[in-house]
Amino acid sequence: MGCRDGDWRPKFRRGRCRRTRLCREDRALYFHSFADPLITAGQRTAGLEIFDNLPDIETLVIAVVGGGFITGIAVALKALKPAI
Incomplete structure (x- = not known):
């Protein structure tokens, strides 16, 4: 294929x-890059990994292309650390 x-x-x-x-x-x-629940779950996983490695993070700068990846990361980080 x-x-x-x-x-x-x-x-x-x-x-x-x-x-x-x-x-x-x-x-x-x-697989849609932001409308598929399994894809967005994977994107949120990236946010969880960032938080695991940098629990004191205050600011995160991410390059944006389509917006799906940054959305997943932002959802995870805001859930774990609302002040970010």
Whole structure:
């Protein structure tokens, strides 16, 4: 099984339809980067690992691309340390 590159911007309905069709043709699975509960659980795990290693953390700077990763980290850290 390989990977196909394409224009997957979620704001375009035809992109979503194309993605669905390609996954069906390739018998592949598609995991949304921020709307899939298992993916966001993994992103929150990164926040837990940061807190385990830096329990006194006050500020964290994270590069943002799509926003899913930073959201997961922020949810975990705010739950553990609301003042962050």
